[in-house]
Amino acid sequence: MHRTSTPQPPATPAPTGTVLLRGGAVYSPADPFATAMVVDGGTVAWVGSEGAADSFADGVDSVIQLEGALVTPAFTDAHVHTTATGFALTGLDLSGAASLADALTRTAEYAAARPADRVLLGHGWDESRWPERRTPTRAELDEAVGGRPLYLTRTDVHSAAVSTALLDLVPGVRDEPGFDPQAPLTRDAHHAVRRAAYAAVTPAQRAAAQRAALLHAAEQGIGALHECAGPDISSEDDLTGLLALAAAESGPRVFGYWAQAASAPADLDRVRDLGAIGAGGDLFVDGSIGSHTACLHAPYADAPHTGVSYLDAETIARHLTLCTQAGLQAGFHAIGDAAIGAVVDGVRAAAAAVGLERVRALRHRVEHAELMTPATIAAFAEFGLVASVQPAFDAAWGGEHGMYADRLGAGRARDLNPFAAMTRAGVPLVLGSDSPVTPLDPWGAVRAAAFHRTPEHRVSARAAFNAHTRGGWRAIGRDDTGVLVPGAPADYAVWNSGDLVVQAPDERVANWSTDPRSGTPGLPDLTPGRPLPSALRTVVGGRTVFERPNG
Known part of the structure; x- marks a missing residue:
């Protein structure tokens, strides 16, 4: 053991x-x-x-x-995909595309400028922001890149628009779950083309992307990153290369997670061999709301299904039990209420098998934890689960007219990311970006938590700041740092x-004081509209x- x-x-x-x-x-x-x-x-x-x-x-x-x-x-950013962030910084970034037509034009220009690339990589499109309100067709992509292999991740990275030439490089992909002859790929089909796309990246290209991402993180005042790697997200070489580069060169510290479910103790030996500190991160229980793959109890408002489940409670319990017995932190990606419920059921079964205190001691993590209920919030507190959350998700897609409301309806959308209720219940929060899903922007994340689009979910700026600094270290078992x-x-x-202020302790709105008698360290004024x-x-x-x- x-x-x-x-x-x-x-x-x-x-x-x-x-x-x-x-x-x-x-x-x-x-x-x-x-x-x-x-x-x-x-x-x-x-x-x-x-x-x-x-x-x-x-x-x-x-x-x-x-x-x-x-x-x-x-700052500590508790959820990052470093190589993908570097490619978004140095390559084709479609997050600013104003329309589908604009995205296709940018893609064509990028392809023309990169004639030597074996696979063209891009990121950041979001059809919910475009006037056309639709995704690109495969024929449109083929025309834009002149028949070359192309991999374009949606902003949430849970689906991808790809060209025919890339599909032709992946035998059997057309028979995988999540394949569509024209629409973006999800599920296993997406994982398969992602592996093929990143396999075409040379070690030099990968290292250059990683350096770009780490430098950008340092420019944002970030001193540590939690890299969420895994076989369906990156590769073993990607993780080990990143950890070696971060250890050898000046820059933010990097702590790696490897997202592969364990069915035997030997599986966890491999996690340690890779240099990872935990068997978790993006170990997918479900997908994302934007790609209609988050697993829900009730159907989507704009699709006749409840999303996708990748892991059941029994598999979750087995993974957690093995990790707890081995003294290794576990974690899961869970966004929808049904997915989070499966995690809770799995944790409860693991606690029954190995003991509640052993489970609590390892501070197992749940990434995103968006559609929480009072029952799952209480369970997170009972089992000592760390909620690794991304306030920028609410800033980008929350509100009465945002993408969340489109996908779930305004009522359920208001239930997303209930940071205040989680904090009151004693659930440890740790903040991150999920970059490149949302940018490396720690002060922006603190602002988004303090000015949540749903007022009752707001936490104080001080609580958000602590969750983005000290909280990130506590999430990996270090209570003396941050x-x-x-x-x-x-x-x-x-x-x-600029001027430092103290947020009034009983307010969740822009109620600030500069009175030094508060005895509380001041923070910058993060009122929306003010420069960060x-x-x-x-x-x-x-x-x-x-x-x-x-x-």
Whole structure:
């Protein structure tokens, strides 16, 4: 039997010397009025006031004048697909396409500019935003790329528009569940063409995409990523290559999850061999609402079915039992209410088999957890399940006239992403982006949680911020990280943030105070319409991994 292990940061050479940051604001529970911080090597050594900082000035190796800037813990994005994010950043990004015609034009221009690519890769189309309100046909795609292989993921990455030439590279795909002769592919057919498309990527192309994504994350003040990999999402080589690159080069820390259901203990040995810290992430119980593949109890409002179920409660229970016995964190992707209910049933069976406290101790995860009910919220709290959520989903598709309302009807759409109810029940929340589904934008995620489109689901900006910093570390079993206190790792970001404010504790709307007597560290004013903070510097383990020119 394996013993439980605590994930450690990737090994990198420790920096030497001491640094004093002063003349700004430091977000720290050690001192809500802190204006200075000392870093010794890779560790926070002291946090305090400007006056006390004078005693350190002559004994440090360097001094950084903050000039009013804000210092916070670096963000942790708890759900990322790094390579796909890099391709979206450097390749064909259709998220800004204003119409189907615009998307096809952009695709044709991209194909003409990339004559050597074995498979053309693109991401981000969303037919719910287009005036045509339909997806591209295969014939339209074939014409746009001149008969070349093309793989275009929908914004939720749970379906893909592909060309005939790509289908011809995947024997038997036309017989797989989810195949359609003209419409985008879902289910097993989508997984098959995705594997073929990414198999055509060279190691050099993959590494370049990963570097682009990690640099972009550092530019956003992100110091750690949870990579959600798996055989249906990327590949073993993709995960091991990413972990090796992140360990060898300066940048955000990367912690990997491998999404493959275990049926025997040896399956979990393979998870560890890959360098993953958990057997979860996007271990699909269902799909997504946008692609009509989230598994629901009642049919969609705009489709005559209830979505797709990939794992039943018995399979979930077996995976959780094996993971718990091995001391390995498990996790599942579950969005629809029926899928989340299957996870809860599986966890309950596993707890009966191995004991409730053993299940709770490992902080098993559920990714997305969107269509929750009072019963499943209570079960998450009972079993200590971590909810890895993406507030930007609500910002993008929530509201009375958003895509969620189209798919589910306005009534059910209002039930999605009930962050406040989950928090009140004691469910640990951890925030992420699911990039490239939504962008790496941590302050945007904090704003989206604090200003949820359904007011009763809002949480305070402080709670959202903590879920996007310290919460990400707690989700992997590290309770000593993600906060700026003496002894903590020196993972932090410096921000051009404007005035700092404190959100009134009993309000879920734009009710802010600048009164320092609150004794609560201030955060930037995230009221919608105001500019979000921009990172001036990102530091991981005491090493600067991003610095804005003239910042």
